[in-house]
Amino acid sequence: MRPALRPYLLIVPALLLTGGILYPFGLGLYYTLFDFSASKPQPDMVRLENYRAVFTQEAFWNSAWVTVLYAVGAALAETVLGVSVALLLHRSTVVGRVLEKILILPLMIAPVIAAIIWKLMLQPSVGVVNHLLKPFGLGGVQWTDTPTGALLSSIAVDVWVYTPFVAILALAGLRSLPASPFEAAAVDGAGWWYTFRRLTLPMLWPYVLVAVIFRFMDSLKVFDIIYALTEGGPGDSTVVLQIRAYLEAIRFQRYSFGISYTIVLWAVVYLAAMVLVKHLGKIQRKAAEVTT
Amino acid sequence: MRKRALGWLGDAALILYFVFALFPIAWMVILSLKPADQLFSTYFSFSPTLDGYRTVLGDSEGIPFVRFFVNSLVVSVGAVALSLVVGLPAAYASARWRFKGSENLMFTLLSFRFAPELTVIIPLFVLYQKLGLFDTYVGMVWVLQLVTLPLIVWIMRSYFADLTPELEQAALLDGYTRKQAFFKVALPLVKPGIAAVSLLAFIFAWNNFVFPLILTSNEAQTVTVGALSFLGGDRPKYNLTAAAALVSVVPPLLLALTIQRYLVRGLSFGAVKS
Amino acid sequence: MIRLSGIRKAYGKTLALDELELEVREGEFFCLLGPSGAGKTTTLKTVAGLERPDSGTVLLGGEDMRGVEPYDRGVAMCFESYALYPHRSAYDNLASPLRSPRHRLPAAEARQRIGAIAELLGISGLLDRPVGQLSNGQRQRVALGRVLVRPARAFLLDEPLSHLDAKLRQQMRAELKAIGAVQRTTTLYVTHDSVEALALGDRIGVIREGRIVQTGTREEIWYRPHDTEVARAFGRPRINLLPGVVAEGGVRSDGGVELPVRTRAAAGTDVLVGIRPRDLALGGEGHELTGTVYITEVLGRSVEVTVRLGTGQRRVSLVAPRADAARLRPDDPVRLVVRPENLLLFEADRPERPGRRIETQP
Numbered sequence: 001m002r003p004a005l006r007p008y009l010l011i012v013p014a015l016l017l018t019g020g021i022l023y024p025f026g027l028g029l030y031y032t033l034f035d036f037s038a039s040k041p042q043p044d045m046v047r048l049e050n051y052r053a054v055f056t057q058e059a060f061w062n063s064a065w066v067t068v069l070y071a072v073g074a075a076l077a078e079t080v081l082g083v084s085v086a087l088l089l090h091r092s093t094v095v096g097r098v099l100e101k102i103l104i105l106p107l108m109i110a111p112v113i114a115a116i117i118w119k120l121m122l123q124p125s126v127g128v129v130n131h132l133l134k135p136f137g138l139g140g141v142q143w144t145d146t147p148t149g150a151l152l153s154s155i156a157v158d159v160w161v162y163t164p165f166v167a168i169l170a171l172a173g174l175r176s177l178p179a180s181p182f183e184a185a186a187v188d189g190a191g192w193w194y195t196f197r198r199l200t201l202p203m204l205w206p207y208v209l210v211a212v213i214f215r216f217m218d219s220l221k222v223f224d225i226i227y228a229l230t231e232g233g234p235g236d237s238t239v240v241l242q243i244r245a246y247l248e249a250i251r252f253q254r255y256s257f258g259i260s261y262t263i264v265l266w267a268v269v270y271l272a273a274m275v276l277v278k279h280l281g282k283i284q285r286k287a288a289e290v291t292t
Numbered sequence: 293m294r295k296r297a298l299g300w301l302g303d304a305a306l307i308l309y310f311v312f313a314l315f316p317i318a319w320m321v322i323l324s325l326k327p328a329d330q331l332f333s334t335y336f337s338f339s340p341t342l343d344g345y346r347t348v349l350g351d352s353e354g355i356p357f358v359r360f361f362v363n364s365l366v367v368s369v370g371a372v373a374l375s376l377v378v379g380l381p382a383a384y385a386s387a388r389w390r391f392k393g394s395e396n397l398m399f400t401l402l403s404f405r406f407a408p409e410l411t412v413i414i415p416l417f418v419l420y421q422k423l424g425l426f427d428t429y430v431g432m433v434w435v436l437q438l439v440t441l442p443l444i445v446w447i448m449r450s451y452f453a454d455l456t457p458e459l460e461q462a463a464l465l466d467g468y469t470r471k472q473a474f475f476k477v478a479l480p481l482v483k484p485g486i487a488a489v490s491l492l493a494f495i496f497a498w499n500n501f502v503f504p505l506i507l508t509s510n511e512a513q514t515v516t517v518g519a520l521s522f523l524g525g526d527r528p529k530y531n532l533t534a535a536a537a538l539v540s541v542v543p544p545l546l547l548a549l550t551i552q553r554y555l556v557r558g559l560s561f562g563a564v565k566s
Numbered sequence: 567m568i569r570l571s572g573i574r575k576a577y578g579k580t581l582a583l584d585e586l587e588l589e590v591r592e593g594e595f596f597c598l599l600g601p602s603g604a605g606k607t608t609t610l611k612t613v614a615g616l617e618r619p620d621s622g623t624v625l626l627g628g629e630d631m632r633g634v635e636p637y638d639r640g641v642a643m644c645f646e647s648y649a650l651y652p653h654r655s656a657y658d659n660l661a662s663p664l665r666s667p668r669h670r671l672p673a674a675e676a677r678q679r680i681g682a683i684a685e686l687l688g689i690s691g692l693l694d695r696p697v698g699q700l701s702n703g704q705r706q707r708v709a710l711g712r713v714l715v716r717p718a719r720a721f722l723l724d725e726p727l728s729h730l731d732a733k734l735r736q737q738m739r740a741e742l743k744a745i746g747a748v749q750r751t752t753t754l755y756v757t758h759d760s761v762e763a764l765a766l767g768d769r770i771g772v773i774r775e776g777r778i779v780q781t782g783t784r785e786e787i788w789y790r791p792h793d794t795e796v797a798r799a800f801g802r803p804r805i806n807l808l809p810g811v812v813a814e815g816g817v818r819s820d821g822g823v824e825l826p827v828r829t830r831a832a833a834g835t836d837v838l839v840g841i842r843p844r845d846l847a848l849g850g851e852g853h854e855l856t857g858t859v860y861i862t863e864v865l866g867r868s869v870e871v872t873v874r875l876g877t878g879q880r881r882v883s884l885v886a887p888r889a890d891a892a893r894l895r896p897d898d899p900v901r902l903v904v905r906p907e908n909l910l911l912f913e914a915d916r917p918e919r920p921g922r923r924i925e926t927q928p
Contacts, residue, residue, distance in 0.1 A: 006470070007389040011397055014382035014445065017374075018400055021412060021438050028415035036418075081309070088306045095303040099310050104555065106313050108548035109541045110499035110516050116523060116537050117316045120323065120530055126332040128319055160313065165559060172556040172564055210563045221408040224501040228520055242410050249414045250506060262411040269406055390578070461616045462649035462712075467637040467668030477651065 032260045038253030050260035059236065059244065060261070064268075067240040069151065070226075071219040074158040078215050081159065082166025083208060087200075089167070090174040100171075107164040111157075115228035118157045119144070147237030150230045154238055157225050162218075166211040173207025174200075213276055220269050241265040323534035331530050344535040353522070353529070357536060360518035364540070367429055367504075367514065368497035371436035372444075372490050379444040380486070384474065386445075387452035398449070401442040405561065409502050412438060417506050427508045435503050440493040443558070447492075450562035451485035452478065488554030495544040515540035567592045568613055568720055568754060573622035575608055575776075582608045583619065584776035590720075595743075595753045597767030599760060599799065605776040606756040607646065610722045613754065614643050627719060637668050642718035646725045648709040650697045656708045657693040660684070663716045671716075683711045686745065703734050714747050721753040727762065739765055760800045764788075772796050794912045795920040797840050803870055806846075806882040807838040809914065817911070821878020826853050826906045828927040838921055840910035843870070846884035848891065852903040857882075859898045862891060873900055 032050050034043035054060050089096045089103070106114065121129050122143035130141055144150045177200070185195045223242040226232065232239035232247065239247070241261060249258020323331075325340040348357050386394035416435060417426070425431035455478060463473035479486075501516040508517070519540050522533040548555070557565050568590040575583040583605045590596040600606050611617040613624060615636040624631040631639055642663070650659050660680045664671040671679070684690040687707045697705060706726060713721055726742075727735045742748060743766060757763055763770045764784050771781045772792070780792035791797040797805045810819035812835040817825045825839050848871075857873040860881055864870075869891035872883045884902065894900065907928070913921035 007385040007391055008393060010381040010385035011394055013378040014401075014441070015393070015397060017378050017437055017441060018397060020434060021404065021441075022400070024412050024415040024419055025407075027419060028411060031415060031418070085306070085309055088302050088309075091299070091302060093299065093303055093306075096306055099306055101549075101552075102310070102314065104548055104552065105317065105545060108495060108499075108544045109317075110501060110544070112501040112516050113499075113519055113537045113541055114316075116519060116533060117320055119523065120533060121316060121319060126530075128335060131335055160316065163309075164313070168556055169560055169564055207564055210560050214560070217406045221406075223409070224516075227501075227505075228523075242408055245408075245410045245414070246506075249410070250417070255414060255418055259411070259414050262408050262414060265408045266411045269408060270403075273406060456645075456647045456649065458645040458647045458649040459651070461611070461614075461636075462643070462645060463662070463666075464616065464636045465614060465641070465643050466663040467666030469667075472667070480653065481651075 028259045029263060031256050032263055034256050036256040038255070043256065046256075050257050051264070053257065054260050054264055059239070060264075062236055063239050063241045063244045066151065066236075066238060067220060067222075067265075070155060070158075070222060070238075070240055071216055073151075073155045074162070074219040074222075075212060075216040077155065077159045078163050078166050079208065079212050082163045082211065083170045083204075085163065085167040086170035086174055089171055103164050103167060105164075106161050107168075109161065110224070111161050112224040112228045114161045115154075115157050115225045118153070118160070119229050122153055144230050145234055147234060150234060150238045154222075154226050154229055157229060158219060158222065161225075162215060166208075166215065169207050169211040170204060173204045177203050213273070216276065217269060217273060220272060221265065241268075320534045320538050323530055324538050326531045328529070328531060344531040345539070348522075348532055348535045348539060353532065355518060355521055355536075357515070357518055357539070360513050360515045361539065363429075363432075363508075363512055364498055364514040364516075365543075367432040367436060367512065368494050370429065370433040371440045371497045372493045374433055375437060375440040375444045375493060376486070376490060379441055380448060383445045383448035384452050384478065387449045388457060398445070401445050402561070404438050404442045407438075409438065410506075413503060413506050420507055427511045427513075429512055431507055432503065432512050432514075435507060436497045436500065438503075439496050439500060443493050443496065443561070444489055446561045447489040447558055448482065448485060450557065450565070451482040451489075455481055485554070488551045489558055491547045491551045492555070492558040495547055498544050567625070567627055568596075568752060569625040570609070570612065571623055571625075573609075573612060573619045573624070575605075575612065575617060575619050582776055583612070583622075586622070586773075586777060588771060588778055588781075590752055590754050591769075593750060593752055595748070595755065595766060595768045597763040597770045598754060598756045598773055599758065599763040599767075599770055600773035601758055604773045606758075606773055607724055608776075609773070610643065610724050610754060610756055613639075613720070614641055614722055615639050637666070640719045641722055642713040642716065642720075643722040644709050644713045644724060644726045646728065648705050650705060650709060650712075652698040653696060655694055655696055656684075656689060656700065656704075659697055659708055660693075660711050660715055663712060669716065679715060680711075683715050686714070687711050702729050703738075706730060706738070710742075714745070718751065721748065721751050721755075723753065723755045725756055725758065728757070728759070735762075742766070761802075764800065772799065791840075791910070791923060793920040793922045794838055794840070794915055797910065797912070797923075801842055801844075803843045803883050803885065805910075806841045806843065807912070808841070808875070808880055808882065810837055810839055811835070812837055819875070819878075820880050821876030823855060823876040823878065823880070825855075825909060827909045827911050829911055829924055830927070831911075831924055836914035837924065838912040838914055840912060841882060841904055842908065843882075843884045845904055845908040846882065847903045848884075848886050848900060850903050852905040855902040855904065857900055857902060859894045859896050859900055861896060862894050864888070869894075871900075873902060 033045060033047055035046045036043035089100050121127050124130060124140065124142050124145060133141065142149055143153050181199050182195065185199055221242050222240055223246070226238050226240055226243055230238045232243045242265065245258050245261035245265065248254050248261060322336070324344045326338050327341045327343060330338040347353060351358055382397065386398055413435065420426040420431050459477050460473040463477045464470065468476065499516065504514040504517045519533070519536040522529060522536050570586055570588040573583050573586040586605070586609065588609065598606050598609060608617055612619050615631060615634060626639055657680060660683065661676055663669060664676040664679065684693055687710060689704060689707045689711065692700060692704055697708060700708065706729065710726060727738050730738060739762060755766060767784065769781060769783055770787050772779045772787070774795065780787060780796055787796065788800060794807055808819045810817040810825065812829060812831050812833050814833065817827050817837055817839050819825065819839065827839060831837065855875060857875045860872040860874050862869050862871050867888055868885050869888050870883055870885055871891050871894060872881050874881055909926065911924045911926050913924060915921045
């Protein structure tokens, strides 16, 4: 065997399998140029008509807006909460060491199961959450039955599942920070806030960055949690883009139109990824300059 | 004194977060143990019974939950096994040799991690019905590669890259072949990584919902979709739903606790090592 | 005998080896010296057959090694990372070359051989321990043992001592030279430490940016360095390089300093005069220079004295016995003596390459 060929032979199976995943993607792209649906199994070529329809549909813009709200809200809340939890755990108190062992539990529960769990808990009349809130005069909250409540509840479930993700990465980051800058700061008599702002945060930033990018990208394509918790309701208030694509393609069996939705979402995710990586990369370099 | 008080405050905040994180799980345990007639009449005091579990695992209510559980096991194991067989050589090649094809492959695989699943699934839904793969194990194992293959290739590449190539070069000089150097030297050294990433990939495959939701209907349906069906109907049976939810989270939770040490690298796709 | 000719090796756009020429004679201990990134390891791995050159030929014992697998080249190599299997015992690591499918020595014979090598290297007591639990020095011995355990027509050693602390390094240097097999076998030894190269090498090759700059015995390298860079690489404190201009009867430097170096170079040429710190003395026969003490630094039994030459700001350092230099204080006037035959002459350094040595005339 020629040595130059060896690496190629080793990746051939993976390339084939990858092709097996890219093929349906290409096929989907092709379908979007037709008006393929269950009621029209012999479709006609419509060129970019599907995309025009997507962008002129008010429902699309509504979905896009809901998706952005969801993604920003979830990523932001998880980052703040996750980093806080990591900082608290990093102190390594007795309580912290015990709790750290079970930190990952919610993260390992399937998001759809998490949504089921919360759905049972948030049920307005018999759910346990309203029962526990009753003594505070807050009983009877219509959690998932109002538009704002439904969105906030979905975000809350996302936060419940994924906060440990941010916390684990941030904690790994905190544990890998060099000790000497902190010792120097302590010798200089720097206060907690100063140390946190000028040392911890800039040095921790790369780790937080990884977590933020993962969480933001993932929440742009949220499906499981909303499907199980609200099914997009009430009304259209929580119909994020993947739910909309599902409804169009699977419920209404308008395949071409539904796939067009997912292609648009795919493009949005890619653009977001590029912008995020580029923009946050800049901030990261700046943060690095501050510390050096 | 002030420092001590702050310390207590920190612990209190931690405990608060963990109540938020753990109460839902505890509440599911409670719900699943409630007899049907005490579901809504009481909250924390009731006479515990395993009837809920008996019903769920007894395939009553028209939901073959045990079969779903077995299905989850089969397709998750199958998906991980396929990804390992195909992914390990690719990960090794791209860690050891820089070449164009491997960089393109790695990037494509990473992009799978962030691609909206429906972009692939809806065309597959159409395709599978033509090919007869709809609601089959083979169909599920194929589509789950979208989840397991990128994970395994990326993480294993980072493990292989951590090994100095001089280990295998020394073996070549000792008289071993390239193949033997891989199997006798490189592979044993990344074994813990393989174990960890396999379990993590298994968990992700197990927890997947949208693939079986769209690409299966009954024969190959998995627990995530199965658990949701307990919520259907006019009067959802809370105790059964809770029992089904708990049964379906047991395997991932148990596995997760065993690989905690390796989780950081896996969750961040090798971007963060601990 | 190892012979490399016209070896080129590129990784992407970076050229690791650039028309490299190298010859190691039969039985010789050859040190390849260069900074990191100069292509030392690539050279070794090219000899071993672990790297394939883009062009050029590798000869081992006169045979062309093109297409010959690493094992069949019959060389043994010690890697900089040691390349030991961390999860296996020291014994298993030493046995690895003997158990390989190509070698397959009977177990009893292998045990005897490993026992002898372990004895030689003083690691007999460590054989059962996993390598992961050994200290750096112990690992280094195991790695060396793996090289010695089976007969080889050449040893290739890649910075084997670089991870050891200074004291252990010195000790191992002596031990390495004393091993019979090493004395008999052609050895190509890579290092970035010029002291090590001078101590070990029968001959030394200086490598820079993928090319061999100079090959020679330690005397040749020391007294006839190819250029200022080679001159700077050997000797601590470093060689003094005084900028000057070729003039009638010698070289004129700043502050009224005249040096008696005769050369054919045209008057007015910019040059550097090299004076080794140990060739400068505070008294005795030779050419005299005056100056004032800048600073003194005690180095054990001797003293490094830095002197401002003449009336200028140029400084040179010299090493003097403690007795001679003990009373010197900053700004004391001193008289320095150098023998004209010890002066080296170089072209002035240029941005694109260091100044080459210029022949001097007695």
